[in-house]
Amino acid sequence: MKKTLILTTALAGFAFSAAAEEITVMSWGGAYGKSQIEAYHKPFMEKTGIKVISVDADNPATPIKAQVEAGNVTVDVVDVEYADAVRLCDEGLLEEIDPSILPAGSDGTPAMDDFLPGAVTDCLVTTIVFSTMYAYDMEKFADMAPTTIADFYDLEKFPGKRGLRKSAKANLEMALMADGVPAGEVYDLLETDEGVDRAFAKLDTIKDSVVWWEAGAQPPQLLADGEVSMTTAYNGRIFNAAVGEGQPFGSVFDGQVYEYDGYAIPKGAPNLERALEFLVFATETEQLAEQAKWISYGPARKSSGPLVGLYQDGKTEMGPHMPTSADNLVNALPSNFEFWADRNTDLNERFNAWLAK
CATH class of the missing domain: 3.40.190.10 (Periplasmic binding protein-like II)
Incomplete structure (x- = not known):
């Protein structure tokens, strides 16, 4: 024993x-x-x-x-x-x-x-x-490529489905910048009901053309499969697909939201x-x-x-592909962690209710 x-x-x-x-x-x-x-x-x-x-x-x-x-x-x-x-x-x-x-x-x-x-x-x-930016299929826009965050929302000039992450974060900020709000004023505006309403109103303009993604690997796959012509994405995932795998994807950092x-x-x-x-x-x-x-x-x-x-x-050279390179920061927004730590639950509830409409 x-x-x-x-x-x-x-x-x-x-x-x-x-x-x-x-x-x-x-x-x-x-x-x-x-x-x-x-x-x-x-x-x-x-x-x-x-x-x-x-x-x-x-x-x-x-x-x-x-x-x-x-x-x-x-x-x-x-x-x-x-x-x-x-x-x-x-x-x-x-x-x-x-x-x-x-x-x-x-x-x-x-x-x-x-x-x-x-x-x-x-x-x-x-x-x-890292940043949330957007990428596009260069083969679909061979004659004229998108260059601004406003172009992402222009379905007439740049037709095709759009990919967006299924959450409020980054989508609301990018929607306001696409609507002409300077990066430095985005969070002040989102602190107000009017600002949140304006962001969702902008999202309304492409809602019927959106394919929603949840995992970081999905956006490059959506582009590769031809399911979307443009999609927001984590910049590193698009870099890997374009440079690492040779996919014909272009990157647009205008209106990017970068964060830690x-x-x-x-x-x-x-x-x-x-x-x-x-x-x-x-x-x-x-x-x-x-x-x-x-x-x-x-x-x-x-x-x-x-x-x-x-x-x-x-x-x-990796430098030019970083979200923090000088050229990519021309019209960029640092994510406000305090804002999202405080408002994440409320705004995602609003976002989910908007999705269900």
Whole structure:
């Protein structure tokens, strides 16, 4: 009996130790997920011997909220949009992260000076700057290509179905810019009932021609399949399809909405210490720059910028494809995370009611 107990205890200890040598990371899949696997997961596993299990979701904030509230957390690290991270943190659903654990930049700059302004919060360490922009099928617009956000809404000049993400965020901002509202006035207007009404009125003008998407991999597929002639999309997904796969897609950054995205740790993560170890490794200067070799999202550390060079094909300069390049910022809007942290629920309820009409 005693021997059995000792053996059982030993086996239990071995099982616990084995389980502790792996972590589960939830992200968005597709080309973005691949960039993380290549830049973060593989080198982390090689360095530490800790296995990284990748799990995909259309929007990781949703299942994480459900897991924490149910007290059944199976994910150690989660990739979330900035506004979702702020909201989940405020709700007590994410672990707080001590910024002192973050290493200095490769040039010696202290971490909190090296990260872009606001990129490190109580519960989030930003990894990338991405944008929602729009892309079009160049074969359908060979004679005259769209160049502005207003063109996206011009069904007469640029006929065809449109793809839009099935949510209020970014759609309302882009609708107002398409309606002539200067980028700097968008959020002030959306704080008013009149501004929200104006955004939905603009969306009404193309509603009957919209194909809705929910996962980041869908927009390039909608274009490739000919289901739409234009679609909003995450800029990195379009870059991957156009440059990585040779699809005839053009990109329009006019009226883009750019924002931060990064890593957080769900409250009650089963392997907290390993999760923190991964988060620190993934957000180092070199790793953030390495991700930019795989997808056109700007790294969140200033020291990473000089290390960003060519795409994995060895010939494509990544700089011009970043949402943060000078040319792409001419008429661009930084997403207001405070606005969406406060208004996300209300505006999505309004959005869903509008969809059902």
